[in-house]
Amino acid sequence: MEDEVDRLVAAWRRERPDLDVEPLEVLSRVSRLARHLDRARRTAFAEHGLEPWEFDVLTALRRAGSPYQLSPGQLLTQTLVTSGTMTNRIDRLTGKGLVKRLPDPDDRRGVLVRLTGDGRDRADQALAGLLAHERELLAQLTSGQQGELAALLRLLVAPFDNIPG
Amino acid sequence: MEDEVDRLVAAWRRERPDLDVEPLEVLSRVSRLARHLDRARRTAFAEHGLEPWEFDVLTALRRAGSPYQLSPGQLLTQTLVTSGTMTNRIDRLTGKGLVKRLPDPDDRRGVLVRLTGDGRDRADQALAGLLAHERELLAQLTSGQQGELAALLRLLVAPFDNIPG
DNA sequence: TTTGGATATCTTGATGTCGAGATACTTGCG
DNA sequence: CGCAAGTATCTCGACATCAAGATATCCAAA
Structure with missing residues (x-):
């Protein structure tokens, strides 16, 4: 299924064919997913008054x-x-x-x-x-896919968490 | 390499061995990575006064x-x-x-x-x-891994982007 | 044509966050 | 010991965001 980032990347390829926008495929999805998660968490916690x-x-x-x-x-x-x-x-x-x-x-x-x-x-x-x-939310993924995803994300997060920044 | 989420998950397994905290392996990494990305973006844009x-x-x-x-x-x-x-x-x-x-x-x-x-x-x-x-940031991953990661993230984001919510 | 609901944008007040600086205490060097 | 640099927390003002409600306009059905 297509998502907003597919549309976003397609738009950049049309408007700026000179640029390589591949990094957005990963990082824009991370940012947008986090934003959706924040909203979902807010709703979930409201049930517990937090x-x-x-x-x-x-x-x-x-x-x-x-x-x-x-x-x-x-x-x-x-x-x-x-x-x-x-x-x-x-x-x-x-x-x-x-x-x-x-x-x-x-x-x-x-x-x-x-x-x-x-x-x-x-x-x-x-x-x-x-x-x-x-x-x-994770029901979209098999257990194996969840493991893969976690491992790939770890590679990206680890530098931030280990080198002080 | 270990990251903050590995430590977080280990702590929950010690404190709440009755719970299955597997979902955090994926979603806590998404949230934390997004937070780090926000900071990095702020720095990057400051060079352009935005x-x-x-x-x-x-x-x-x-x-x-x-x-x-x-x-x-x-x-x-x-x-x-x-x-x-x-x-x-x-x-x-x-x-x-x-x-x-x-x-x-x-x-x-x-x-x-x-x-x-x-x-x-x-x-x-x-x-x-x-x-x-x-x-x-993505230099941590091979081109193939970036593609995998993007595809897995798309599966999670798509429901939010397509079903109004 | 009239009317009621839907839509698009703006207004307002409360709130959470940040960044810079203040204060109090600790530590290590001479 | 005495002092400078470092550390831990708090204070304060500015600011971006949100939620709810206000206003203006559109549209479709009676």
């Missing part, structure tokens, strides 16, 4: 394992946002009673953000909901 | 071919933003002299947004720059 950004923070803490705490700095690297954004997120999650701030006993500049019981429950529920939705 | 959102609008018009004009509604579907956002974007691009608004001769509710000569030049320059950057 915003996507709340999910990102809560699940990062949940994944850390008991006692479910990380520093704001660790949260930054996992969620790819700036420090000002993270401060704001922690403030709002604290207001909702989903996390709380504790002083870091080893570094008085630092803070530890810890999941509350309520926060942990919400994270677990939302994760289950998200996985159900994502499984539907 | 923001990513400006590039998106200008190139949509450029691709339309002479006389380089589209309605705001057509721009919406190509850029995946809301109508309020597009109005705002057109306002600002008009202020910079890169596009101008014309009344639609066939529909008095409507408007046509047309690229100026300056806007067209900027779009062409920025596109060349973007393709150069993207080619570097």
Whole structure:
């Protein structure tokens, strides 16, 4: 089946036949798919009363394992946002009673953000909901194709994740 | 090479061994890669004095071919933003002299947004720059792998692009 | 011809994000 | 020890986005 990117690439070939627009076949699809996924995630989380950004923070803490705490700095690297954004997120999650701030006993500049019981429950529920939705989207692909796709994407992401940038 | 998603998946398998988190192998990579790409694009466009959102609008018009004009509604579907956002974007691009608004001769509710000569030049320059950057990122993959990746991504994006949603 | 629903765009107010700078504390070098 | 550079977090102002609603126009059926 054809998609928007097929149309986009065809248009460039018509308008700029001098250019090689092959890279768009991959990267424009990544960007557009991510945008669609964001919207779908927003809908999925709404069923659990969470915003996507709340999910990102809560699940990062949940994944850390008991006692479910990380520093704001660790949260930054996992969620790819700036420090000002993270401060704001922690403030709002604290207001909702989903996390709380504790002083870091080893570094008085630092803070530890810890999941509350309520926060942990919400994270677990939302994760289950998200996985159900994502499984539907991926039903287009065989299990083997999913593996291929994951492996190819890993090759592209790894440089960003390993070389500081 | 390992990436952040490998670590993320491993953490979930440790914390929630009851869940099948396989979907994250694909979709979390898509989201994270898109986020990295956004940052890289921002840097690439800065060399040409453009923001990513400006590039998106200008190139949509450029691709339309002479006389380089589209309605705001057509721009919406190509850029995946809301109508309020597009109005705002057109306002600002008009202020910079890169596009101008014309009344639609066939529909008095409507408007046509047309690229100026300056806007067209900027779009062409920025596109060349973007393709150069993207080619570097894709150097991780053989030409055959790029084709596979594009085909698999198309399977996932097509439902969004073809069924209205 | 009239009327009601659909369509195209714009307006408005709230919100989340970013970037730059401020503050407080830590670390390592001399 | 004392100081400079580095680090962790927070503050603040600007800005882009969104959702919902307002306005103007089109179109088709009665």
